[in-house]
Amino acid sequence: MNLPESTKATQLQQLGDEVHNLEASPLFAYRTEHHYAAVIGDGHVDAQIMFIGEAPGEQEAKRGLPFVGASGRFLDELLKSINLQRADVYITNVVKDRPPENRDPTPAEIQLYTPFLVRQLTIIQPKVVVTLGRFAMDFVLDLFQMAERGQKISALHGQLLQANAPYGPVAVLPLFHPAVALYANERKQTLIDDFQALKQFV
Numbered sequence: 001m002n003l004p005e006s007t008k009a010t011q012l013q014q015l016g017d018e019v020h021n022l023e024a025s026p027l028f029a030y031r032t033e034h035h036y037a038a039v040i041g042d043g044h045v046d047a048q049i050m051f052i053g054e055a056p057g058e059q060e061a062k063r064g065l066p067f068v069g070a071s072g073r074f075l076d077e078l079l080k081s082i083n084l085q086r087a088d089v090y091i092t093n094v095v096k097d098r099p100p101e102n103r104d105p106t107p108a109e110i111q112l113y114t115p116f117l118v119r120q121l122t123i124i125q126p127k128v129v130v131t132l133g134r135f136a137m138d139f140v141l142d143l144f145q146m147a148e149r150g151q152k153i154s155a156l157h158g159q160l161l162q163a164n165a166p167y168g169p170v171a172v173l174p175l176f177h178p179a180v181a182l183y184a185n186e187r188k189q190t191l192i193d194d195f196q197a198l199k200q201f202v
């Protein structure tokens, strides 16, 4: 059942409070020491399209918002290329706190934050889930028990896959992480091309 916007906003606020107080997280002490914020998500609670990245970087942890650093600027450009703005979509990450020195999140960290992302999906109920990078892709392929589980991002990027979420059918679009655009020019073009698959949902 799709919930009213105000109920969704309240539930997301509650979820944010829980993550804020998540002392059980191995990243909690690092967050507090550096006066960082947990990064819950940004955008429209009724968005049709939800983007999932890996984990916040330094800029994100300083501002408490996802994708506001260099890769976020590229994501904004990609959104603009199909006439979308951040306010039209919802953006979040698998892990809600910054791992030290931007290292990869550990399996234990991913597991700890999993229930929060599952709840965000259940609250927002997007029609399309766009995964940014391999961590988010693996997470979603596993969560929706998709046949493509175990395949590499180099094989699946740009393909609109069909899945069944607990709340109904959903399309999943695996994309390379926007950070690749910062160091690999050919991947940047691939990302621009792959992004066009979202045009039909705009």
Ligand code: URA
Pocket (backbone or CB within 6 Å): 053, 054, 055, 056, 057, 060, 065, 066, 067, 068, 069, 071, 072, 093
């Ligand atoms: N990279 C991510 O995966 N997420 C962010 O929010 C920022 C950079």
